[in-house]
Amino acid sequence: MIQPLTEEKQFTRTPGSEGLIETQTLEVSIGPQHPSTHGVFRMDCVLDGETVVALKPVMGYLHRNHEQLAERMAWLGSMPYTDRLDYLNSMSNNWAYALAVEKLAGIKVPEHAEYLRVIMSELTRILNHSCVIGFMLQDLGAWGTPLLYAFRERERILDLFEAVSGSRMMCNYMRFGGVRVDMTSKDLAVAKNIVSRFPRFLDEFEMLLTGNEVLLARMQRIGILPKELAINASISGPMARASGVEYDVRKIDEYGVYGRLDFRVPVGNVGDVYDRYYIRVLEMRESIKILQQALHDIPAGPHVAPEVKLRNFKIPPGDGYGRIEAPKGELGFYLVSDEGGKQPYRYHVRPPSFINLTTLEDMCLGHKVADVVIILGSIDIVLGEVDR
Amino acid sequence: MAIPILFVLSVFLGIFAYTTLVERKALGRIQNRFGPNRVGRWGILQPIADGLKLLIKEDIVPRRADQFVHFLAPVIAVIPSILLFSVVPVGTRLVPVDLNIGILFAFAVSTVSVLALFMGGWASRNKFSLLGAMRAVAQVVSYEVPMVLAAVAVVMAVGSLSTLRIARAQSGGILNVTNWFVFRPWGFVGFVLFTIGAMAESARTPFDIPEAESEIIAGYHTEYSGFKFALFQMGEYLASIAMAGITVTMFLGGYNGPGSGPGWVGGLISMFWFFIKLAFMIVLNIWIRGTWPRVRVDQLLGFAWKVLLPMSIANIVAVGMWHYLTFRPLAWVATTLWLVLWFVTLSKLAATENVAPRTYRYAS
Numbered sequence: 001m002i003q004p005l006t007e008e009k010q011f012t013r014t015p016g017s018e019g020l021i022e023t024q025t026l027e028v029s030i031g032p033q034h035p036s037t038h039g040v041f042r043m044d045c046v047l048d049g050e051t052v053v054a055l056k057p058v059m060g061y062l063h064r065n066h067e068q069l070a071e072r073m074a075w076l077g078s079m080p081y082t083d084r085l086d087y088l089n090s091m092s093n094n095w096a097y098a099l100a101v102e103k104l105a106g107i108k109v110p111e112h113a114e115y116l117r118v119i120m121s122e123l124t125r126i127l128n129h130s131c132v133i134g135f136m137l138q139d140l141g142a143w144g145t146p147l148l149y150a151f152r153e154r155e156r157i158l159d160l161f162e163a164v165s166g167s168r169m170m171c172n173y174m175r176f177g178g179v180r181v182d183m184t185s186k187d188l189a190v191a192k193n194i195v196s197r198f199p200r201f202l203d204e205f206e207m208l209l210t211g212n213e214v215l216l217a218r219m220q221r222i223g224i225l226p227k228e229l230a231i232n233a234s235i236s237g238p239m240a241r242a243s244g245v246e247y248d249v250r251k252i253d254e255y256g257v258y259g260r261l262d263f264r265v266p267v268g269n270v271g272d273v274y275d276r277y278y279i280r281v282l283e284m285r286e287s288i289k290i291l292q293q294a295l296h297d298i299p300a301g302p303h304v305a306p307e308v309k310l311r312n313f314k315i316p317p318g319d320g321y322g323r324i325e326a327p328k329g330e331l332g333f334y335l336v337s338d339e340g341g342k343q344p345y346r347y348h349v350r351p352p353s354f355i356n357l358t359t360l361e362d363m364c365l366g367h368k369v370a371d372v373v374i375i376l377g378s379i380d381i382v383l384g385e386v387d388r
Numbered sequence: 389m390a391i392p393i394l395f396v397l398s399v400f401l402g403i404f405a406y407t408t409l410v411e412r413k414a415l416g417r418i419q420n421r422f423g424p425n426r427v428g429r430w431g432i433l434q435p436i437a438d439g440l441k442l443l444i445k446e447d448i449v450p451r452r453a454d455q456f457v458h459f460l461a462p463v464i465a466v467i468p469s470i471l472l473f474s475v476v477p478v479g480t481r482l483v484p485v486d487l488n489i490g491i492l493f494a495f496a497v498s499t500v501s502v503l504a505l506f507m508g509g510w511a512s513r514n515k516f517s518l519l520g521a522m523r524a525v526a527q528v529v530s531y532e533v534p535m536v537l538a539a540v541a542v543v544m545a546v547g548s549l550s551t552l553r554i555a556r557a558q559s560g561g562i563l564n565v566t567n568w569f570v571f572r573p574w575g576f577v578g579f580v581l582f583t584i585g586a587m588a589e590s591a592r593t594p595f596d597i598p599e600a601e602s603e604i605i606a607g608y609h610t611e612y613s614g615f616k617f618a619l620f621q622m623g624e625y626l627a628s629i630a631m632a633g634i635t636v637t638m639f640l641g642g643y644n645g646p647g648s649g650p651g652w653v654g655g656l657i658s659m660f661w662f663f664i665k666l667a668f669m670i671v672l673n674i675w676i677r678g679t680w681p682r683v684r685v686d687q688l689l690g691f692a693w694k695v696l697l698p699m700s701i702a703n704i705v706a707v708g709m710w711h712y713l714t715f716r717p718l719a720w721v722a723t724t725l726w727l728v729l730w731f732v733t734l735s736k737l738a739a740t741e742n743v744a745p746r747t748y749r750y751a752s
Binding site: 138141142145213268270371373 | 596604748752
């Protein structure tokens, strides 16, 4: 027969519970096997009824020793491994690593290659943002309909990636001083076609979702991240911008050719889940603008710097930090080269999802269990990047 | 007596089986994919394959679960749903049981199913199950109230609790259509209230919080596998089909439609109309499921108590006005104005200033 719950060890009494009925808090372990933790992530929640009173994120279920592996192999050898960090956005991971190495080795990238990198990176951004919104609405209980609409668009972009790099998701596309293969004129035409079709999809998506009452009621004023906390916790990417932090590495560093391209950075005011949703929608619109310009302006030229050797590639001693605005936030690689210079002495990744995840508890406290999953969804984590 | 009962058991269980297929197909089309199409042409053998699979699947009972209650819960989930069909008049010549307290019986029986949900959630000894069970009880109990009050409006208008008499009261008029209660101001409001209540009662999207997949895995049936899980699903689907049947009977004219009548031919035509309307209600459910996100538990309860309950009480007053204002045009104007006034007031009160579309600025 059922024993009374008081005999269960994990049920602890709330210290401050007063009132007519004696209540207890309930400790629930959400994950690592759970439909909406976006992979093998665990949250130890303490619930008072349905309200979250404590939440501890538990990470490390997908640890693959990424940094140590990279320190044992040639510089180029870890390029394919960076694909597996944030496995939705292999192109931008490649770029961040290539940028760090180029900074360290002082390699100049040809202009044609820079444009190719911008095109690929911005396509990755719209791919990531549309999928993230889809996943977030899946967590909201919209039964996969927005997700599958987003996947329809994603498929077109992935087809292009496959045509250009040979792989849909693990592209391994960038090289030090450029990219591995050039885009043919046919590929560019496909990219133009994707870009011209995408606003229509976005309009449809917004028409179905942005004004929906249930969606507004579920998302607004939920999981507010104050601006000060966002700055103190070094939150970056759409999440920081939703909280009102005007921070975009594309504008600050103007790496690649972003200095020449005309785009705006949307900023939110409240910093709740709805802002994080809508900032992503607005960013996709800006990405479309960037892509239109890049596809129009792309000059002819070599796709990789000819002086860079593939074999026996060495870097003189020194250290360097390369960062880009990845779809999820600031993605940085810190590299140290020592004597010999055949491989990194130290290789460190600054993963945006991991650092954005640190404020999860602050955002979730006082909200319901149902809100925890959408707050997590709005952070936009990929466990490959969180655990590395 | 035996033939209607056999009819209910065979036809409605068949409808249940194929509702699952239609639902998966329709959701597939809504979501830009095909849906099941491997078993038989257009997947028409899919329900049979599913049933077979669930029958031969291993039945797992958690070691620390309450074995007996864990077994009993899915059984109790199905029985009330099947009993509900006994008071649904399917045609002029096919009424399983004509109870003089039909509507009361339907509500009494449908409430039993919440017991099954709670038993299942409690006996599983799983925290997600327990949370699901808590939500289920809160939800079903709250939505019962506006639903019953919406039904009271119809009962007042007809003057009987018998579902057959309610269906008969809606015959006549032009083409047997204009007398449907949904074409009255109070009937339309009652129809909307009752449909929302029925969706919440059978835990359908956007009110599927007792089994919210993305939050609490599967809610009260997290720890159920094999055919016990199938029984829970069956109970839920049968309840929503039966509730659709009762909605049709109370508001959409029941079996009445062009050509329906007391004779054999009229009886067959009346069955045709009933099933058409039933299919409409089922497809409406599926459509909503494919397009709406889920509400949160406190919003759900707030909606029931703050919006649906006052609206259903206002609707009862509207029926009273309809009854006493015998000059019909005046009754139309008065009840419509009354209900619109309430609707506007309640929607103003329910809207919080927190929820509004926003504008965004761009970084300098």
